[in-house]
Each structure stands twice: as structure tokens, then as C-alpha cells.
Amino acid sequence: MKYPDIEFDPFFTWYNRPRIMYAPGVRSEVGFEMGELGGTKAVIYTDKGLVNAGVSEMVAEAVRDSDLELVGIFDDIVQDARIDIINRGAEFYRKCGADCLIVVGGGSVMDTAKAVNIMVGGGHDDFQPLADQGALWEGAKPLPPHIVFPTTAGTGSEITNALVVLDVENEIKIGVSHPYNADIAMLDPELTVALPPKITAFTGMDALTHAVEGVTSTAAEPMGDAMGLHAIRLIFKYLPIAVKDPENIEARGHMLIASSLAALCFGNTMTGAVHATAHALGGKYGIPHGLANGIMLDIVMDFNVEEVPLRFLMVADAMGIDVSGKDPVEAGREAVQAVRDLKADIGLTDTLKDFDIPEDREKLMPLVEQAASDSQASYNPRYLEEEDILNLYLQAF
Ligand SMILES: [Fe+2]
Known part of the structure; x- marks a missing residue:
């Protein structure tokens, strides 16, 4: 590309x-x-x-x-x-x-x-x-x-x-x-070889979320891009291997490197609405951080694609999608689908239905307010109204 x-x-x-x-x-x-x-x-x-x-x-x-x-x-x-x-x-x-x-x-x-x-x-x-x-x-x-x-x-x-x-x-x-x-x-x-497949899967989704949010945040810049985009390449290649073949040192090693690369990215450029909504899910309902991110990532990406399409074009390219000649928004939507496919491949099928969370607009408001006031919400590329956050949560059931 x-x-x-x-x-x-x-x-x-x-x-x-x-x-x-x-x-x-x-x-x-x-x-x-x-x-x-x-x-x-x-x-x-x-x-x-x-x-x-x-x-x-x-x-x-x-x-x-x-x-x-x-x-x-x-x-x-x-x-x-x-x-x-x-x-x-x-x-x-x-x-x-x-x-x-x-x-x-x-x-x-x-x-x-x-x-x-x-x-x-x-x-x-x-x-x-x-x-x-x-x-x-x-x-x-x-x-x-x-x-x-x-x-x-x-x-x-x-x-x-x-x-x-x-x-x-x-x-x-x-x-x-x-x-x-x-x-x-x-x-x-x-x-890391003793880490069970499920935890390998959702902690890997945390690393992926850091990379995707870090590269698309309002504070994104070229140094963060270098780290975050390479993290995405490594995670798409090695996370499925680490989940299915836990003792594969090459895959485990590349995942550790990817996780650190993603952290070098988001540690400087911050994250966005995935982390804001996941922090609230963790605080109120005890959902492990990586799992909460895994549930929210594709939903938030879909919400953000049209705001920063060129950034999502780079994300799609890093995921291994052939983006040549493609409209950036179309490429971004393919990146959303690639995340969904990756989740299915690594057995992450959880939704908010699997936790004791009310699927009710009114009862979700304390969660929405918490996410809205989370420090990471302001780095999301697309401005978030409380109604937007509520809709993101409702899509996650
Ligand atoms: Fe995180």
C-alpha cells in the first residue's frame, strides 16, 4: 500500500x-x-x-x-x-x-x-x-x-x-x-506458555485494541503509527497460533513483542471509546479488561471508521487486507469484519448477554455516564454523545 x-x-x-x-x-x-x-x-x-x-x-x-x-x-x-x-x-x-x-x-x-x-x-x-x-x-x-x-x-x-x-x-x-x-x-x-487459551485470546485482544485505538486516536502521530501498525501485523499472524498451540514459543514471543509495541503506541497516543466503555464494564461488572475490550472493539471501530478513514485504511492494510484501489471507508469496514473473524477464530464469542448486565436503556445509564467521564473518551476520533455510548453498549448484547 x-x-x-x-x-x-x-x-x-x-x-x-x-x-x-x-x-x-x-x-x-x-x-x-x-x-x-x-x-x-x-x-x-x-x-x-x-x-x-x-x-x-x-x-x-x-x-x-x-x-x-x-x-x-x-x-x-x-x-x-x-x-x-x-x-x-x-x-x-x-x-x-x-x-x-x-x-x-x-x-x-x-x-x-x-x-x-x-x-x-x-x-x-x-x-x-x-x-x-x-x-x-x-x-x-x-x-x-x-x-x-x-x-x-x-x-x-x-x-x-x-x-x-x-x-x-x-x-x-x-x-x-x-x-x-x-x-x-x-x-x-x-x-507465557502456561497461560490458558481463553486468557491468551482476550489479553491478545487488549493488545490489539491498544494498537488500533492508538493509531486512530486524536493524538495519533507517526511514531505511534510505526509501533501500532506493526503490532497489528504481528497480532493477526501470531495470536491464533498462540491460542491454538500454547507452547509455540515463536508465537508467544511475537505476541509479547506485539504487546510491548502496542503499548509504546498507546502509552503516547492514548486510546479511545473501546477503553472508555471497557473501563466502565470492568468497574461496574467485573469483566476482565481484555475481554471487555474484545467485546467492544469491532463495534467502536465501526462507529469511528468514517471519522478517520485514512487511518483505518492503514489499520486494514496492517491486518493483511488487500486495500489497493479501495475506498478508505470500505477498507475500514473490512478491518471491522477482520476483527470479527479473528474473534471467532480464537473462540471469543462473549457478549454483554453473558454477564449480569441489564439490556435496558434506563438501567444502562450509570454505565454510560461512567464511560463518558472516563479519561480515554476524549481521545476517541469521533465525538461521543451519551446517546452514542448507549448505542455502542446496546450493540454489544
Ligand atoms: Fe488496555
């Missing part, structure tokens, strides 16, 4: 902090690299599922084989980063006398650990006031050394400087950001 005449806002900044190391088995470098960062006593942050699957132990073993001392494993993290668990995680770090942290997990674990590091680095006892503040950039200081191993591909939280916290009481998800995220993201596909 010949590159179209794409416009972008002539002012943008590009943020890219964590060093990325990729290799099957790269965890063997964790002790040396942490030493280089100045860490001597590490706590591993993970969850019980990963402990039971033996995944956390793969990293713990690499630490024990090095000069780095393993002073504790905190495995109490559950779905979504929660304030009480973040506070306990920071208490655990101090009790263990740690001076650095290693993170082994998916989005909930990575976000919880990011928050823990902000707490211990800044000497805080309670994360609630920090969550209320949201942007923690003013006067921010470097934090203790932090190496992260994503076990899903994924949220991309290993790359971004944002984290999402669930406010359990108010059933909302709050975005928090701090300039000092992980020092090194170690992408080790051997840690």
Missing part, C-alpha cells in the same frame, strides 16, 4: 523509558541486571495463580542462581489493582527490608507493583490520596530499581507509565501515572 496523506497534530512528545530485553529464557539475566541498577534485596510481586502454575518459581529460581538476594514473595494480588492490596504490598516490602522489586504477572500484578513502588519510593503509607491525585508527575523522583516480566501479552503495562486502580467502593477504575515506571521490561516467552 502506498502511504496515504495522513495528518497529525504537529506538536507531540514521545515517552519511552523502560529498556526492553527479549529472549526465551532472558530471566537468567535478572540478577546481573538488577545489580547494575543497584538492587541487592528483591521482593517478587506476583499472584497465586502464577505461583501454582510454577511461573513465579521460574523467575525466583533465576534470582536464587544469582548474587541477588530474594527476601520475599508477595502473591496476594487479585484481579485489578486494589488500594488495600497495594498498601499491604508496600508494608510487605518494608518488612522484608527490600531495596528493589521484581514483578511477574499480568496487568493487575504489574499495576499493583507499580503503585507499590511509588509508595515505597515516595515514603507513602496509603495509596488512596495518590490515586485521587491521578497524575503524579510534579516533583516526581526516581523510584527503587524495578524489573518486570509480563506473563500476558497483553496489557503492555510493562511499558507504560500509567496504572489503573479499581476503586472498589465506587465501582470505578481510576488512571494514575508517574514518570518512573519499570527500569527494564524483560520479555521472556517461556513465562
